[in-house]
Amino acid sequence: MSLRFLLWFLFIICFSSLPLCNGGIAIDLNGYWLTRSSKPDSSTFEASVPGNIYTDLWRNGTLKEDPYYRFNDVEYRWVSKEDWSFWRDFQVPENVTAHKKVLLKCDGLDTVSSVYVNDKLVGASDNQFVQYFFDIKAALKTSKLNQISVRFTSPTKYAADQFYRHIFDHGYVVPPACPPPVQHGECHPNFIRKAQSTFAWDWGPAFPTVGIWRNISIVAFNTALIEGVTVNTSFESTNNTWRLTVGAYLLTTDTPSKAVLGFDIPELKFTRRQSVDLSAGNASVLLSFDIQEPVERWWPNGYGGQKLYNMKVTVADDGGNMESSKNVVIGFREVELVQDRLQQPNATGLTFYFRVNGVPIWSKGSNWIPAHAFQNTISSDYLQWLLNSTVLAHMNMLRVWGGGYYESEEFYETCDRLGIMIWQDFMFACAMYPTTSSFLASVRQEVRASILRLQHHPSVVIWAGNNENEAALATNWYGTSLAFKTFKADYVKLYVDTIRDEYRKYEIVDGRPWISSSPTNGKLSEEEGWIADDPYSNLYGDVHFYSYLVDPWDWTIYPPTRFGSEYGYQSWESMETLLKYALPSDLSYFGHFANHRQHHQFGQIEMLYEIMKRFHVPSPSDSVEKFAALVYLTQINQAMGIKTETEFYRRMRNMMNPDSSGLTMGALYWQLNSIWPSPSWSSMEFGGKWKMLHYYAKEFFQPVLLSPYIDKDGYFRISLINDHLEQISDQMNIRIFDFTNGFNEKSSINVTVNQKPQTASVVYEETVQSLVKRSGCTGRIANCFVMVELDGNFSTVPNVLFLGSPKNATIRKASIQVKGISPVHQSSRTFEITLKASAIAPFVWLEATGIQGYFSKNGHIQYQEVDVIRFHANQDISAGELQSGLKVMSLMDIY
CATH class of the missing domain: 2.60.120.260 (Galactose-binding domain-like)
Incomplete structure (x- = not known):
């Protein structure tokens, strides 16, 4: 020893x-x-x-x-x-x-x-x-x-x-x-x-x-031990009162006894005591109280504050000797999953969106996977960084994917505090499952334990039975069609007769919604016996969409779904991250290490194919240098693909196609985080470094967004998306640049735009032919790009639309110099970096090697000679330390 x-x-x-x-x-x-x-x-x-x-x-x-x-x-x-x-x-x-x-x-x-x-x-x-x-x-x-x-x-x-x-x-x-x-x-x-x-x-x-x-x-007691607490809140508008329903689940002794339950919310000066008779073995008590004191609501990020209240639940014997207590943090809010028939004439299908406190929420976010294969190695600092990065990117929802873990208390407590709604899968993914009596008994224990531990968190807004298993069965992923009746019976037995049945024991009716799978057609799946004819329908429920041998920059390939709960493209993680776990000689794009880490069949080929749609493939003689160039291009490709798809979903907020598709109310891209250094769909690398995608998410999830695009009919259009609860009115600037024209604009237009609350609509349109002619981009259209922004009370980050592929453009190699780094207000964590470029530089990429933090923007086009970017470090550093670790490059540096 x-x-x-x-x-x-x-x-x-x-x-x-x-x-x-x-x-x-x-x-x-x-x-x-x-x-x-x-x-x-x-x-x-x-x-x-x-x-x-x-x-x-x-x-x-x-x-x-x-x-x-x-x-x-x-x-x-x-x-x-x-x-x-x-x-x-x-x-x-x-x-x-x-x-x-x-x-x-x-x-x-x-x-x-x-x-x-x-x-x-x-x-x-x-x-x-x-x-x-x-x-x-x-x-x-x-x-x-x-x-x-x-x-x-x-x-x-x-x-x-x-x-x-x-x-x-x-x-x-x-x-x-x-x-x-x-x-x-x-x-x-x-x-x-x-x-x-x-x-x-x-x-x-x-x-x-x-x-x-x-x-x-080890726990010892004489009366009862609190195993778990459930909480539901509902608002009675007629008398301005909140109804608080609390479930206390107790482990008791081997003989019946009496006890006194206590409920205290100190901030609301709320105290209740209730005498109860306890049965032997275990007991549950469901009590409801009216709270008339002024109560602040809990809201998703971007819609209001995240007021939380501490509630203490206690159990004492009938003599007043307290034996057990449990502190839970609660939030007062109502949540609904709205699946209503469409009101438009001759329309087909159901809506699919979340309504919190009576307000429709456009769900913006991503999917969460395990942050490490070894859960005990995940530090609090790392977890906080990953979750805080969602708020920095204007997210309000994460889907906890069904093949990992019901996450730690700190995870849900942090999401409560940040206003990140949690779509919680039960942990079943991409498979059929046995339905033996012992397996189902174990699943019932799992559902009980998970609900009793997590249900009280206001951030948890929905539970889903599994990840992709309805789709797997409906579309014969695993060759189940010949025994479809058997596997469908197993499916219903597991997810409906067992999981839903057990779930309903601890969640009051209408407390939190439950769906059988993701993707699913929701109510229609239920009507069709839980296995929809088309689980990927754009008229019902949520959709997972993946397609790889495509041009990800082409918005027309994406489904006009009600709710995009999974979609994505792969990219490689940075050389800085990879070299902590590999030798330099390992890093060859089709080498042994790359192929070993690439767990998606044909993933290397697919990324290369997507890149070639928009870029030339660099061919330096050094394999490591070539790998680094391809890493950079995969991150551009991923960022632009997810940007294109997400902006399409946001534009479809109020738009319904003739076939009734559209009316999109959510976009959760796949995926937020990475479990190890590898190619993956994540927007954050293993270790927490932001990929280019996460910087783009920070922009395409802005509450107010201008989204330019070229429509199928040959029109250039701009949609204005307004997530705010108030109308906006502002000046929109439309500027056109040519890579061969220095930093000078080819043309510009200023337009006054207005948008009603929580709506999206086209605020500008012009034929592409007219746009090109007016701007003088007729020589080579690929040389030109359009930049749009609001410039007033609702100023937005400039959004760029390329009029052609960069590989068809004439782009000068820009020399980008760091002209200065200075702390902001004597800060040792926030710095201003001044960049000077010799020419327009697309996809400018900055890295602060060895320093965790984030830039105010990254992966952007520097369209002016001097640009100032802020860097926010997670620890105290000096300007000199940042200077020594800073690297800057742009697209033409890899050729």
């Missing part, structure tokens, strides 16, 4: 027994444990709880390198194929066993385990997402040291065993058996209830983790 472990162990013995309140006791079992594999020759070493076996082995030195380094995701796969045991000694106070109930509280066991206290089996787990409570009173010793051990079965071995057992017992295969070979993954993740992406995904590695990944403790 190491000295560090011994000192920690003595500290725990002396100081870890903490009262829950007056009557209960909680003993923290987190910290350093011991672990070893089941192999006879395995060594014993320290483990960290919460944690996982990979990081334990890396810390111990058994794994010599960062698991993310080069090809270690495959080299270290042996870890997940072994069984592992974790154990530690602990001591309990003499009075613990005097309590009527003593439970081992396991917030996260990953995944299949048997739990022993003093060699007595006290419980077992088979679901990473369940909070388990095991009765350990009879196994405890108060006069000597106790030992707890958790013995885990290999997740890959368990999943394979369940897969083959299902074939033997039920006579059919539940697909897909394995991920595509390009993902270098493990098989049968749909047979184990853990994060599906830990077996590999098209953007991430296979690291099937094992360990105690969330807190573990």
Whole structure:
């Protein structure tokens, strides 16, 4: 035993027994444990709880390198194929066993385990997402040291065993058996209830983790322990009163008892006490209160403030001795998923949008995937940076994708504070699933645990049953058509009869909407027996759209959907990020490392094809230099593609096509964050650096946006999108530039524009022929671009429309010099960077190597000789430090 472990162990013995309140006791079992594999020759070493076996082995030195380094995701796969045991000694106070109930509280066991206290089996787990409570009173010793051990079965071995057992017992295969070979993954993740992406995904590695990944403790009580609290709020306009409905879910003793529940919201001077009769084993109490004090509403980002209230829920015995309490942060708001028949004559379909506090919300945001394969390595600073970056980009919604995790408390608390609405998937993705009685029982536990932990957060506005499984079944992704009735029955049994049924036990009617899948046709899917004829319909529900061998800059290829909940293009992460996990010699576009990290079939070819639609492919002799140039082009291509698609969706806010498509009310691009350094659809690199896409999102998600485009009928048009709740009136500037004409405008027009609240419409149109003729761009139209902006009370970032592809334009190579860097108001975190260019420079890209932060704009066109850009650092730095790390380039620097 190491000295560090011994000192920690003595500290725990002396100081870890903490009262829950007056009557209960909680003993923290987190910290350093011991672990070893089941192999006879395995060594014993320290483990960290919460944690996982990979990081334990890396810390111990058994794994010599960062698991993310080069090809270690495959080299270290042996870890997940072994069984592992974790154990530690602990001591309990003499009075613990005097309590009527003593439970081992396991917030996260990953995944299949048997739990022993003093060699007595006290419980077992088979679901990473369940909070388990095991009765350990009879196994405890108060006069000597106790030992707890958790013995885990290999997740890959368990999943394979369940897969083959299902074939033997039920006579059919539940697909897909394995991920595509390009993902270098493990098989049968749909047979184990853990994060599906830990077996590999098209953007991430296979690291099937094992360990105690969330807190573990002992709790003792005599009356009841609060397991979870649910909260619903509704506003009664007739008497200006909020109705607060609180559900308290309690673990109780083995005999019925009486208790007093307390509810306190200090800021509202709200206090209530309620006597209740508790049944044996567990109990639930649902109470409603009217609050007439002035209450501030919680609003999504961009629509108002995010007022939060602290509510304390307590339970005491009938003698007044308090035993358990739980503090929850709540927000007063109403949320609806509006699926109404269209009011326009002869229109077909339903709307699909969120209404919060009676206000229609245009949902702007992205999709969240796991921030790391090893959840215990995600620091608070990193999580805060990722989420704060959404607000900096004017987002108001994130979809927590269904193949990862129900995220940490800090994640949802931060989204509450920032006004980021959460579309929460249940953790089922891209697969059919078994529906054995044991599997469904485990799923019911998962739903209960997840709802009781997360439901009270005002940021959580919808729950979806799965990711893409309705579409997978409807369109035969996995060859299920020959046994469609069987798989449809399994689908309904899992998502409707089990998940929805369990969900409704803890969510009052109309409290938060639930849909069966994403994408889905919503109400129409339900009417069609939960599997729509066309889950990708533009007339109902939400849509996922991907198409790769296309020109991403062409807006006409995109579907006029009601709600775009997934869409995207890949790009590579920067050389700065990649070189932390690869050798320079690894970095060749079609080399072994690139092909290994590219988990999307044909992804390298698709990105290259998309690039060639608009750019020449650079051909320097040095493979690393060429790779760097292609990285830059993939980021331009991704940013321009998502910009084009998102602006199209925003223009369609009030527009309905003759076939009733359109009326789009949401755009959540795929995806926000990256799980490891690789090519992916993310707008932020692993580590938090913004890609060009995130800078573009900061602009195309502005609450007021001018969107120029060339329509199918040969007209140049500009739409004005206004998300504000008030009308806007401003001056619009339209300027045309020619790459060969220096910094001088070819022509300009000023127009007064008006837009009603929460609307989008065309505010300017002119034939392209007229535009070109007036501006004198008739020589080579590709040389010209249009820049539009509002210049007044609602000033906007200039938006650019290229009149042709850059590869067909004559563009001078611009020399861009950094003429000065100075702090803003003596700040050590915000600096002004003055750039001087010798010619118009498209796609100017700045990097602050080694410094985390963001620029006020990036990836832009410098159309004036001198430009000033701000850099906001996340830590104190000097102007000299920024100067030494600053790099600037533009498009022609790669040729």
